[in-house]
Amino acid sequence: MAWEFKSGIPIYLQIVETLKTEIASGKLRAGDPIRTVRDLAVEAGVNPNTMQRALAQMEQEGILYTVRASGRFVTKDEERIRKMRIQLAEEEVRSLYRRLTGIGLSREEIIRSVQNWKEEEG
Amino acid sequence: MSLLEVKGLTKKFGKVTALNQVDLSLEAGKIVGLLGPNGSGKTTWIKLVNGLIEPDQGSILIDGHSPGPESKALVSYLPDREFLPPYMTSEQLLRFYQDFFPDFDREAALSMIKSLSLDLKQKLKAMSKGTREKLQLILTMSRRARVYLLDEPIAGVDPAARDYILRTIIGNYSEGALIVISTHLIADVENSLDDVVFLKSGKIELHENVDDLRARTGKDVDHLFREVFAC
Numbered sequence: 001m002a003w004e005f006k007s008g009i010p011i012y013l014q015i016v017e018t019l020k021t022e023i024a025s026g027k028l029r030a031g032d033p034i035r036t037v038r039d040l041a042v043e044a045g046v047n048p049n050t051m052q053r054a055l056a057q058m059e060q061e062g063i064l065y066t067v068r069a070s071g072r073f074v075t076k077d078e079e080r081i082r083k084m085r086i087q088l089a090e091e092e093v094r095s096l097y098r099r100l101t102g103i104g105l106s107r108e109e110i111i112r113s114v115q116n117w118k119e120e121e122g
Numbered sequence: 123m124s125l126l127e128v129k130g131l132t133k134k135f136g137k138v139t140a141l142n143q144v145d146l147s148l149e150a151g152k153i154v155g156l157l158g159p160n161g162s163g164k165t166t167w168i169k170l171v172n173g174l175i176e177p178d179q180g181s182i183l184i185d186g187h188s189p190g191p192e193s194k195a196l197v198s199y200l201p202d203r204e205f206l207p208p209y210m211t212s213e214q215l216l217r218f219y220q221d222f223f224p225d226f227d228r229e230a231a232l233s234m235i236k237s238l239s240l241d242l243k244q245k246l247k248a249m250s251k252g253t254r255e256k257l258q259l260i261l262t263m264s265r266r267a268r269v270y271l272l273d274e275p276i277a278g279v280d281p282a283a284r285d286y287i288l289r290t291i292i293g294n295y296s297e298g299a300l301i302v303i304s305t306h307l308i309a310d311v312e313n314s315l316d317d318v319v320f321l322k323s324g325k326i327e328l329h330e331n332v333d334d335l336r337a338r339t340g341k342d343v344d345h346l347f348r349e350v351f352a353c
Contacts, residue, residue: 008336047332
């Protein structure tokens with residue numbers, strides 16, 4: 001199955017987010033090889049240039065690196081991965097905060113509801 | 123540097139103007155969607171570039187060649203209808219393509235045919251419509267061409283076959299080639315495209331990179347298409 005993409009957001013940005021989530025969750029680990037652009041493009045059902053653009057951006061951010069003639073790898077810098085994980089979390093919190101203030105919750109009420117939330121209730 | 127360039131291209135059929143002063147310049151290494159409703163001029167444009175019909179005005183250059191034997195050696199063309207002799211088997215078609223096109227990669231075609239579990243001795247006319255379309259596409263994509271012109275490659279097949287066809291295109295075109303896919307099934311192809319060209323009543327309405335367009339408008343190509351071509 002091709003990857004799912006939301007409408008109206010550049011596809012390469014959504015690919016970056018998907019791959020970052022795979023790294024954050026440990027599905028892809030520090031130092032793991034990344035498959036070729038063409039393979040990933042076929043799997044995701046996207047244009048190879050779009051995939052290339054996403055990988056180039058992650059390389060620029062220091063999350064991936066290229067070794068000549070052997071391909072791309074996830075960074076071995078655990079600190080960089082930790083930062084990326086925090087950044088992903090901040091983005092999630094930002095969007096949750098927007099949604100909750102949108103339905104009329106104050107900052108204090110949001111904090112309280114997060115603190116009171118228990119996993120088994122979900 | 124553009125690989126395929128048309129300038130001032132005009133084609134009339136009697137009183138109907140199918141294409142009107144079209145300028146279009148397409149670069150190597152891109153997958154371009156030629157999008158428009160029925161009757162917008164997509165097939166006319168593709169036939170002109172393939173030299174199957176003559177323009178009334180304007181010029182067409184493919185890697186510097188006007189449509190003719192030199193350009194046809196560079197262009198792999200998938201027509202919008204069934205075009206192969208129905209009495210031929212996959213095995214005979216492989217030989218047929220090998221005889222006609224020096225850039226035909228027989229091994230690539232054979233491995234794709236095998237992955238479909240097709241019987242090489244089965245005749246085209248005994249296959250289902252979906253299988254025939256897949257086989258036509260496999261033969262087209264197995265040429266190591268500079269330009270692929272695919273006229274409605276996914277019309278008339280089910281969604282699973284559409285997925286297969288798009289994957290076959292993305293996975294098999296030769297590096298640095300230009301692919302033009304004409305279709306009105308935007309939602310199915312838009313993630314596979316670099317650029318989109320909207321053709322409206324024989325004129326270019328828009329030519330833009332898909333991700334730029336999504337960032338600029340906050341919409342996907344399918345929604346934009348519905349707006350531009352609202353009846």
